[in-house]
Amino acid sequence: MSHNSLDEYLSKRDFASTPEPDASDKRPTNGNGHLFVIQEHDATSHHFDFRLQVGDVLRSWAVPKGPSTDPRERRLAIPTEDHPLGYADFEGVIPQGQYGGGTVLVWDAGQYHGLETDDGGSPLPLEQQLEQGHATFWLEGSKLKGGYALIRNGSYNDRWLLVKMDDDEADARRNPVNTEPESILSGRSLAEIAEEEAPAREVATAGAHSSSS
Ligand code: MN
Numbered sequence: 303m304s305h306n307s308l309d310e311y312l313s314k315r316d317f318a319s320t321p322e323p324d325a326s327d328k329r330p331t332n333g334n335g336h337l338f339v340i341q342e343h344d345a346t347s348h349h350f351d352f353r354l355q356v357g358d359v360l361r362s363w364a365v366p367k368g369p370s371t372d373p374r375e376r377r378l379a380i381p382t383e384d385h386p387l388g389y390a391d392f393e394g395v396i397p398q399g400q401y402g403g404g405t406v407l408v409w410d411a412g413q414y415h416g417l418e419t420d421d422g423g424s425p426l427p428l429e430q431q432l433e434q435g436h437a438t439f440w441l442e443g444s445k446l447k448g449g450y451a452l453i454r455n456g457s458y459n460d461r462w463l464l465v466k467m468d469d470d471e472a473d474a475r476r477n478p479v480n481t482e483p484e485s486i487l488s489g490r491s492l493a494e495i496a497e498e499e500a501p502a503r504e505v506a507t508a509g510a511h512s513s514s515s
Pocket of ligand 1: 343345349350351364402
């Protein structure tokens, strides 16, 4: 069941060197819904990580241009490895040289629910929707609201599109990726997180060295 495995996540990271959560960081899941989070990630190539809770992991896509509120925009979304639920409020600096090295900002988060039903009218689990290569869901975020679709692009398994559905929350004039850059957790910008998180880690490393000598 590769979709529920965190093996790839764990194997890519050295938890002695990165402040990212390991898989033992299990948060109690909120019983009345499912979590989504969008993290801006200023890595080698700047992108937004779009994550949806499916079961007890966060299914993840890297979206180079970030999400749009304009239904005419189709944003490329490249699947990446499942992340642990504890990643949803990770904000900080992944050291250079580590996988994904760079600054991470929690750009938006909230609850979502799937929008598709089976022939009998029961909600279709998101995992099943994703399996079919076409998922629609409603986001209740601070910045993003309304229906979105994730669509597998033809025969390419590694190419999906993230598209705003044409509903009352659609707005071609908004461009929140540019106009609302701050973290919803801390109000900080990427530059502020980079400045405030990186030095603290160097001090901690220096302290560890001196105490072991
Ligand atoms: Mn990333």
